[in-house]
Amino acid sequence: MSKPTPLLPESDAREAALFFVVAALCFLAVLATLTARGTYTAAQAWSAQVEGEMTVRLSDTDRRGADEAASLIRGLDGVTRADVLSHEEMERLLEPSFGPGGIPAGVPLPLLIAVETTPDSVTTAASVTNTLTSAGYTAVAESHSDYAAEARRALGTLRVAAIGVVVLLTATAIAVIAFATHAALLARKDIVDVLHLAGAEDRFIAQLFERRFWTLGLKAGAAGSVFALAVTALIVFSAQSAGAQSQLLPQLSLDFWDFVILVVTPIAAGLAARTAAGGTVNHALKAVL
Amino acid sequence: MNRFRPDMTGEPAVELNGVSLRYDTADEVLSDLDIRLKPGSFTFLTGASGAGKSSLLKLLYLAHAPTHGEVRLFGLQTSALKRRQLSALRRRIGVVFQDFRLLDHLTAFENVALPLRVLGQKESDYRDEVVDLLRWVGLGERMHALPRSLSGGEQQRLAIARALINKPDLLIADEPTGNVDPEMGQRIFRLFVELNRRVGTTVIIATHDLALIREFDAPVLRLQHGLIVRDVEHQPA
Numbered sequence: 001m002s003k004p005t006p007l008l009p010e011s012d013a014r015e016a017a018l019f020f021v022v023a024a025l026c027f028l029a030v031l032a033t034l035t036a037r038g039t040y041t042a043a044q045a046w047s048a049q050v051e052g053e054m055t056v057r058l059s060d061t062d063r064r065g066a067d068e069a070a071s072l073i074r075g076l077d078g079v080t081r082a083d084v085l086s087h088e089e090m091e092r093l094l095e096p097s098f099g100p101g102g103i104p105a106g107v108p109l110p111l112l113i114a115v116e117t118t119p120d121s122v123t124t125a126a127s128v129t130n131t132l133t134s135a136g137y138t139a140v141a142e143s144h145s146d147y148a149a150e151a152r153r154a155l156g157t158l159r160v161a162a163i164g165v166v167v168l169l170t171a172t173a174i175a176v177i178a179f180a181t182h183a184a185l186l187a188r189k190d191i192v193d194v195l196h197l198a199g200a201e202d203r204f205i206a207q208l209f210e211r212r213f214w215t216l217g218l219k220a221g222a223a224g225s226v227f228a229l230a231v232t233a234l235i236v237f238s239a240q241s242a243g244a245q246s247q248l249l250p251q252l253s254l255d256f257w258d259f260v261i262l263v264v265t266p267i268a269a270g271l272a273a274r275t276a277a278g279g280t281v282n283h284a285l286k287a288v289l
Numbered sequence: 290m291n292r293f294r295p296d297m298t299g300e301p302a303v304e305l306n307g308v309s310l311r312y313d314t315a316d317e318v319l320s321d322l323d324i325r326l327k328p329g330s331f332t333f334l335t336g337a338s339g340a341g342k343s344s345l346l347k348l349l350y351l352a353h354a355p356t357h358g359e360v361r362l363f364g365l366q367t368s369a370l371k372r373r374q375l376s377a378l379r380r381r382i383g384v385v386f387q388d389f390r391l392l393d394h395l396t397a398f399e400n401v402a403l404p405l406r407v408l409g410q411k412e413s414d415y416r417d418e419v420v421d422l423l424r425w426v427g428l429g430e431r432m433h434a435l436p437r438s439l440s441g442g443e444q445q446r447l448a449i450a451r452a453l454i455n456k457p458d459l460l461i462a463d464e465p466t467g468n469v470d471p472e473m474g475q476r477i478f479r480l481f482v483e484l485n486r487r488v489g490t491t492v493i494i495a496t497h498d499l500a501l502i503r504e505f506d507a508p509v510l511r512l513q514h515g516l517i518v519r520d521v522e523h524q525p526a
């Protein structure tokens with residue numbers, strides 16, 4: 001005994017178009033979600049890194065005086081590192097301003113001390129400045145977290161924007177699916193009428209469409225997610241190959257939670273399609289006797 | 290005259306009391322109809338195109354609700370029924386459409402089995418029954434064919450088989466011979482008569498084929514502009 005033919009005909013061109021639209025929306029949603037996550041992770045990592053860093057600028061002293069000042073700083077509570085930057089380190093630091101040719105001779109430069117503290121350290125930029133000033137140095141200490149605050153705000157805005165894009169894409173997907181289901185229902189009104197007059201209950205007819213669109217949403221969502229996975233892997237691979245990952249760029253990686261997003265998206269698309277289909281069909285059936 | 294109420298005892302199979310129908314803001318297509326049909330009766334419904342035949346049938350197979358009045362089937366007031374009860378009542382009605390309304394992607398066998406699939410029955414439960422019915426309407430050899438590969442007469446007989454598979458108490462046919470040649474028309478009418486006489490199914494056939502009506506001994510209900518203008522209890526055979 002062969003398997004009975006489905007009461008709804010196999011998919012047609014309209015469903016192929018809907019498949020593409022849902023897949024594209026899911027692709028964008030996954031990419032936006034991964035970007036939002038990556039942005040958050042990047043912001044957290046970067047903030048944690050710069051939170052305990054400061055730079056001390058010394059004037060009117062020589063290298064020896066700078067080394068003594070660094071020793072003084074190392075003696076403060078919670079300071080894990082205080083090193084005077086070498087000439088090479090200064091050149092690397094100022095390369096964006098002076099180019100790869102190095103710092104021109106005769107340019108007056110202050111001596112800099114890079115300081116790192118523990119996260120719970122009570123030593124602040126102000127207390128370092130005070131300590132050095134009391135010891136007779138002309139010094140100014142600046143915490144990196146001051147500069148990081150603005151970047152953190154920018155990353156936070158980017159993250160909120162990415163979440164907004166995800167929400168917008170999800171809402172669009174649901175609206176498109178609902179619209180497409182309504183069109184499919186109109187295109188198959190003959191079948192719905194025959195089933196209705198044959199005594200099929202509303203639930204029975206709605207379930208036919210719900211099953212069809214659940215499968216469509218699931219497949220389209222999976223296609224979109226797999227494509228997003230491929231694109232993400234390509235970005236990660238390219239970044240790793242170039243070996244130039246910037247801490248300020250979203251950290252696109254592929255960890256456990258990224259895979260959760262990739263699995264959940266098709267299920268969410270399927271559920272959205274199923275819900276939209278059920279609602280649309282039930283609404284349409286209520287309009288007839 | 291707007292009444293068709295032959296003498297009867299017991300509950301009518303079909304009862305319309307003061308029924309009117311109007312689509313949206315258009316004029317009434319049916320006006321204040323009073324009709325009673327006995328269980329097991331065989332009735333022709335005739336009238337010119339636009340007289341309201343199809344609209345009356347739509348009320349009877351529960352595709353529309355009347356604008357005014359009451360439709361009762363087998364003693365049940367249809368307007369008082371819930372949606373699930375309406376679905377259950379529809380299963381007691383078989384409908385044959387002029388345009389067949391067969392599902393193109395299903396085979397002849399599957400089209401006939403459709404009302405049973407709707408009920409959740411399995412193919413193993415209904416297979417023999419469907420095959421027997423297809424043989425009865427002369428389609429035993431075409432059960433795996435798709436509707437588009439069947440002739441007009443075969444499609445019509447297939448639609449009749451689908452209408453009968455549920456053993457309906459009421460069979461409604463809208464111009465069942467409209468798309469077939471006269472010989473096939475007579476054959477189809479004989480199927481209806483046989484069903485009515487052997488099983489006792491109440492049959493209502495809308496047709497404007499007066500030549501065929503004259504060949505069968507049955508009451509004729511004539512509609513004109515939404516009104517019953519003539520009923521004849523027994524046309525000469």
